[in-house]
Amino acid sequence: MCPGGAGGARPGRLTRVPPRSAPVPVPAMASKLLRAVVLGPPGSGKGTVCERIARRFGLQHLSSGQFLRESLGGGGEAGALAQQYLERGLLVPDHVITRLMMAELEKRREQHWLLDGFPRTLGQAKALDGICQLDLVISLNIPFETLKDRLSARWVHPASGRVYNMDFNPPHTQGVDDLTGEPLVQREDDRPEAVAARLRKYKDAAKPVMELYKSRGILHSFSGTETNKIWPYVYTLLSSRIPPVLPEEEH
Numbered sequence: 001m002c003p004g005g006a007g008g009a010r011p012g013r014l015t016r017v018p019p020r021s022a023p024v025p026v027p028a029m030a031s032k033l034l035r036a037v038v039l040g041p042p043g044s045g046k047g048t049v050c051e052r053i054a055r056r057f058g059l060q061h062l063s064s065g066q067f068l069r070e071s072l073g074g075g076g077e078a079g080a081l082a083q084q085y086l087e088r089g090l091l092v093p094d095h096v097i098t099r100l101m102m103a104e105l106e107k108r109r110e111q112h113w114l115l116d117g118f119p120r121t122l123g124q125a126k127a128l129d130g131i132c133q134l135d136l137v138i139s140l141n142i143p144f145e146t147l148k149d150r151l152s153a154r155w156v157h158p159a160s161g162r163v164y165n166m167d168f169n170p171p172h173t174q175g176v177d178d179l180t181g182e183p184l185v186q187r188e189d190d191r192p193e194a195v196a197a198r199l200r201k202y203k204d205a206a207k208p209v210m211e212l213y214k215s216r217g218i219l220h221s222f223s224g225t226e227t228n229k230i231w232p233y234v235y236t237l238l239s240s241r242i243p244p245v246l247p248e249e250e251h
């Protein structure tokens, strides 16, 4: 586990994806802090599962994609560099994303955390090894057709990263964010024609990362077509490592 550092956790810029209602904070008083990662292709439900874990277990949910999208407008050097890659649907170079993520994780040395979207390459996994020892890696295996259907029905609230799906978790009012009333948008790269290429790229980069974590005995894979069916198993796994602050059933 990563050791806790001196001094309290400072607020940082890394996205703590806002859940639909405020999570119950867990004081990081345990001597061991949970370090977890959720892996899975675009549309596999990483964001959905992470948001549930964050709420039930009081973890910080850190999404690299959402963080990058937010950094773009910040005027910083890293944000400007990242923008060129995001616009082309390419992975941001390891040294750029790694620097950003390491800086943010350093600010959260005293909190339990859960990463979504990072590490995505072997280079990133090795950089993460340099600052902590992961306890748990959750991998979501979802069939391709299901991914395509989900992404084409995904709508997001850009400012907060809140995600809706017209079948699974629709907003109260069509096209509008539940909390702010602001309009929802569809991501360009969620178009069916963009999805196949994204999935191929994901697989190539993720394979060695999965093999690394499997060889360490910390990889837990969950397969299925419905998040609600996978969720109880994920909840049980997490419960074996950290006490829940909310019961499983409360979605």
Ligand SMILES: Nc1ncnc2c1ncn2[C@@H]1O[C@H](COP(=O)(O)OP(=O)(O)OP(=O)(O)O)[C@@H](O)[C@H]1O
Binding pocket: 041, 042, 043, 044, 046, 064, 065, 066, 068, 085, 086, 089, 090, 091, 092, 093, 097, 116, 117, 118, 119, 120, 121, 124, 189, 198
């Ligand atoms: N770990 C990372 N390494 C390199 N680039 C990243 C990383 N995380 C995010 N990005 C960049 O940010 C973009 C958006 O990331 P995000 O995780 O939101 O989307 P995705 O993985 O393409 O899809 P999904 O959110 O559906 O899983 C990626 O296309 C990539 O350009």
Ligand SMILES: Nc1nc2c(ncn2[C@H]2C[C@H](O)[C@@H](COP(=O)(O)OP(=O)(O)O)O2)c(=O)[nH]1
Binding pocket: 040, 041, 042, 043, 044, 045, 046, 047, 048, 049, 150, 151, 153, 154, 155, 163, 164, 165, 166, 167, 168, 169, 225, 226, 227, 228
């Ligand atoms: N129909 C259906 N849709 C689901 C299910 N689980 C998640 N979704 C939706 C929510 C999103 O709109 C979309 C992708 O989920 P996400 O959590 O954004 O995935 P990810 O891209 O972060 O991995 O699919 C599910 O089990 N069924």
